[in-house]
Amino acid sequence: MSDIISRRDFLFYGGATIAGVTLGELGRRQLARADERAAAWRPRGVETWATSVCRECAAGCGVRARLADDVPVKLEGNPLCPIGRGRLCAKGQAALESYFDPDRLVGPARQAGSRSAPRWERVSWDAGCRLLASQLGGHGADVIAFAFDEHGPLADAWSHFWSSLGARLVWTHGATAERLTPAVAALTGAKACPLFDLERATHVLSFGAPLVEDWLSPVWTQRSFGRFRRTAGRPRGRLVQVDARQSLTARKADESLILSAEQQIVLAYAIASVLLRENRVNRTAIDAIGGDLAAFENAIVARYSPDDSAAATGVPVVTILRMARELTATPQPLVTVATDAPRPLVDATLALNALIGAIDHPGGLFGKIVNGAERSADAATVLGDIAAGRIRPRVVAFHDAAALRSVHAPPDPSTYLASVPFIVSFSPYLDESCAVADLVLPLDTPLESWHAVVPAPAIGGETIALARPAVARRLESRDLGSILRAVARAVGGDALTAFPWSSSEGIVREEVARLQRLRRGGLYSEAYEMDWLEQLERGGWWVGDATSDRDFITSALEKGGWIDPYFEPGLLSQSAREQGGLNFPVPPAIHGIPLAAARDEERAVGTTGQADAPPANEGFPLRLTVFTPAVVSLAGNQNVPGLFELLGQPEGLPWRPWVEVGHETAARFRIANGETVQIESPSGRIHAVAVLVEGLPEGTVSMAFVPASSAEARWTRTIDADVRRLCGADGFSTPCHVRIARL
Amino acid sequence: MARWGLVVDLDRCTGCQACVIACKHENNVPFSTPASSAAGRLMTWIQLVAVEMPGRDHRVPLPLMCQQCDRPPCTDVCPTSATYLSTDGIVAQVYARCIGCRYCTNACPYVVKVFNWTPPEWPASMQGMMNPDVSVRPKGVVEKCTFCHHRLMIARERAKAEGRELASEDYVPACVQTCPAEALTFGDLDDQHSAVAAAAASPRAFQWMEELGTKPKVIYLREGE
Missing domain, CATH: 2.40.40.20 (Barwin-like endoglucanases)
Structure with missing residues (x-):
């Protein structure tokens, strides 16, 4: 099928390149949609399955694509993936539609007109990469590269490339637990992502966390929610949702309260106040960690009386008292919070977890160190600075459209990016980034891509999702590694040295080889095998997966990833002890909350x-x-x-x-x-x-x-x-x- | 012969709609447009609907699909036997026999049979994603959930080729396979050792509109204790 498309596209774009597409928006549509003409239906018969990784969010769930005569017809979860265990969310399955998207960009193109009067011309990959290199040469400090916040060797390669030019890297954060890391560090001293043990919790008090919608790692969260609700031999999990609206999670909850974010802060501290007033805090757990509970108690009891809190929130005093008492009347309570919640609310919920003894306790809150450089920049803020003229980059690169969807300005980026002389988009789709670009160098879609992705923190241990392309390229897209290599070669100097890989395949294979040398962990496997592997590692044993390097690489890419399931709970407690105990937040006065x-x-x-x-x-x-x-x-x-x-x-x-x-x-x-x-x-x-x-x-x-x-x-x-x-x-x-x- | 049934645990169900899109892709159900949706002609075999439940303050999401009745009202009114109760207990729909009279859509109290008012359309590039195991229904034909009957046929063939009896776990509809919250349980309701039979025997079990006496084989488990 791809051969047919390429031939016809070649003929079509041969003409288009010479003449230029001069019909403005219509031209852009023609550029993007020409592949329809070549699409053809034909009966298929031979069924095969291929492993891939979902990239619709940062969760990195394993995917199996069902192929009929090498054409994908359905996506399922990878049963060996420890995150989804064969399950897949709606967005993950819809990735199939992205592969077949009739508006996908068919290949590299440059803007021959202007952004207000676009006139697109197809260019060769070589010409496209040289054009980008010519814009980058000598202007590294004036370059900003935006990308969705993912971790792993491919994201590192993206970072290496732009850093070698002296460019600024900006990330668009997903709704992952990493957003809560600063608050965890403030409380415990550990620069760790929180892991919420939702599955084993018996009572969850949730402050805006969209548990059944899109929280942390959605498939893992939903699987955990199902087990939290109903697991044989355990009492049914009870959920109390405090939310700003009647969300789906609020509707699924046993009890829900609708409060603004500010009121939620008051309620969280009011519950903490009741726990302290009634001496319901888990003092055994807190004493084991240490911390100045007395100072926190003095501040909070004085500032958050049930009466004042009830007046500020509209929640009756009896309800506040009951919510606090319910938290301590259950063996494994947990307090959760939305990843985009205001910092005072995150601080309050983490403090609540400490008070009820949920830190490093089954069904509670654990910590996990995430490797990689700290990424504090926020795309929306940087784009706002560009719009306001506070920074004036010469070149802006968009890996995807996430940054432009995170920006708070009205949805016409051409207005606030008008001052940027040159914009390049690597998105394979006809999206916001392509609409403002002067050059499009479309990447492969996830099903066509090599993968080496560190999934968003949800489970313990160390995991990396790996896969080779599940399907052949449908259009004239390219993988990230080969695009950056071609640009680096054209730029020369440090860029070429910093980017030694010839393609994404090389980056992924190098990563798999590194994993094999670690002599720990193993490839994705059934749950009981992973449990067995963890038990072995706990006893100081390790058993390799394959007899040869080649077998290991083949198996890793077929099974969909590598995991070291060994996870030692207690990071947060240990870190807090090392810093002299829990550092409880200073609660704001009720009247200080807006x-x-x-x-x-x-x-x-x-x-x-x-x-x-x-x-x-x-x-x-x-x-x-x-x-x-x-x-x-x-x-x-x-x-x-x-x-x-x-x-x-x-x-x-x-x-x-x-x-x-x-x-x-x-x-x-x-x-x-x-x-x-x-x-x-x-x-x-x-x-x-x-x-x-x-x-x-x-x-x-x-x-x-x-x-x-x-x-x-x-x-x-x-x-x-x-x-x-x-x-x-x-x-x-x-x-x-x-x-x-x-x- | 097995009696296939589905149990939906509403306490586990998160309303994520992964089942909806899994069904859509598996069964070549055409996409709607904003206009056709606004006209009430959204094509889905399984859909999330908001319903009122005893003891709940708010309407809760409930996945609704063909209830695979043991006494289906739709089959009684079909003049061509295009829809009938198969020996597996699945309410079958033979598209080639359907004359589009829509008696069955009117007779179904659950409003889960959909009529093709227009020819199914996909952009040319998306025709490649069709499941080759499922035929595309033309204009003028009624369609509905079949418990992914084609998967049963394939599982039977596979078991036969391997020289063994069909096992209950050989056959799972697409919605059950994908459900992230593990809210759906599928299997032989007559097998007392099966998970689906155990779930169906729960005191939380109820059938949608069970007062009508259609005896659905889709069984819901209510939320709460």
Whole structure:
């Protein structure tokens, strides 16, 4: 099939290269969609299976592709993968649609016109790489390279390349536990990712953690949730969800409370206060670690009385008392938190885990060191600096569109990247990065790629997902290693020295060889074999997987990865002991928490009256909470019809972002369920379908974030209600106020 | 002969919809468009619906598919026997016999049979991802969940080729295979030693609209203790 496409594309683009595509957006569409003409249906028969790795988020789940005559027809989870154990989420399965995406870029191309009047020309790979090299030469310090935050040899190779040029590397963080690392370090002194032992917990108090939606490592989390709920021989796990909206997790919970992020901070400290007042903290566990509990107790008991906390949150005192008592009336309690929660809330939840003895306790919180350089830069902030003119890079490189989806500005990147003279995109899809680029050098899609990825921290031990391409290239894309090598060769000097690999295959094979030399761990295998391997290692034994180097490499790539399951719990406790005990956070005073904004809108809608300040948002009485549905891809291809159909379910609203309105607010503004409404803020206005939900406080609405794109991909362009049009420069992190009206 | 059934544990189900997309790819169910969805013509064999449950304050998500009734109302009204109860207990749908009268879609109380109002369409490049084991249904034909019946046929052939009896674990529908929360259990309901039979005997078990007497072989386990 790929041969046919290449021949016809060659003929088509031979003409296109000479003439240039001069029809603006239509030209871009032609460039991207020409492969349709060559696609052909033919019957297939021979079934085979190939191993790959899902790259739709940072979880790195193992995938098996079912091939019919070498063409992929279905993706399943890899049963040997310790993260998913044969299971796969909706986004993972939809990667099949990305491979066949009719709007995929067919090969390298350069912008012969301007970004406002695009005129695309196909170029050869050699010419494309030389063009990029000519832009990079001597300008390393003025280059910024954006990429989705992944770890592993391929991500390291990306870093090596740009670092050798002196470029700045910027990462777009996923919703992984790594975001919580600074708070863990502050409490325990360990620069470690938290591991939440959800599966073995008996009671979970969750502050906004989307357990059943998209948290940490989604397939692992969902598998753990299922086992937390029901495992033979154990009591059913109880879930209490404190959330900013009536999320799916809140609906699945045994009890849910709808509170703003600020109110959640108060509630978390109020529960801690009750634990200390009633002497319910696990003093045995805390004494074993050490720490100045008395100072924390003095501060928190004085500042967070149940009465004051109840007044600030609206949660009755009896409920606060009960929530605290429930936490200590269960053998294995756990407190979880959203990865994008404000730092004071993360600090409070980690402190709660310490108070209930959940640190390094089964069903509780563990720590895991993640190797690799610290990556603190945030793509949204850097893009904001470019937009404001605070930094003026000469060249910007986008590995993918994740950075542009994380940015808080309205969804037209061409405006805030107008000052950048040259932009290159490596994305294989017709997405936001391609829409602003001057040069596109499309990478292979995940099914076509070599993989050596460190999965996002979820399980103990050390894991790396490995795979060779599951399918042949469908179009004229290339692997990351060979593109960077060609550019490095053209740049010469340090870049060439720093990038010795000729292709991604070389990087992956080198990694597999390194793993074999470690003489520990083993290849992905059945769960009982991994347990056996861990027991052996615990006793000081190790048994190799293969008799020869070649066998090892072949097996590693077929089985989908390598794991050293040996995990020694106790890192957090040990680290805390070494630093002199737990370093409890200094709780902010209730009046220091910016609850004023919430009170302002309450006054505006007439629910409570604290008339000591003027209204903050005259004319915009509703506080907007933004959430990202689990089926929205923030890192991979968004032009996926299967996922757009899942949007707005189970409310029966496929393909559309929606706004959730409480019944009281709906009655006040005379809004009916399913009605299209206009949502307006000082920054802009959008239209969306209203869904009436239970439990959402009056004066609050919440809206799904589905990124709109200026690229012309056929399914993505059907989305125009991008909530970023409503938010200010600070994005979703600061409260946005809106008004809502029927159309 | 086995009596195939599915147990959905709503306490474990997270509403992630992995089952929905697994079904879509496995069975060549065509994609909708914003316009066709808005017109109520979304094509799915399994769909998440929000339902009210006793003891729950909020509507909870429930995966709804053909309930594979032992007394299916749809088969009684089919004038051409295009839909019938097979000896496996699976409500079959023979597309070549279907004349598109939609009596069955009206008779089904669960509203899980869908009609092809238009010819199924995929962009040309996506036609390569079709499962060769499942035929594509033309315009004017009713379709629905078959418990991935083609997988049963393949499993039977494989077992026969290997000279052994079909084992219950040889055959798993796509939705069950992918479910990340392990909320779906599938197997022979008549095998008292099977996991599905044990789950179906739970005191939490109920059938959707069981008061209608259709005797579904999809059994739900309610949330809570």
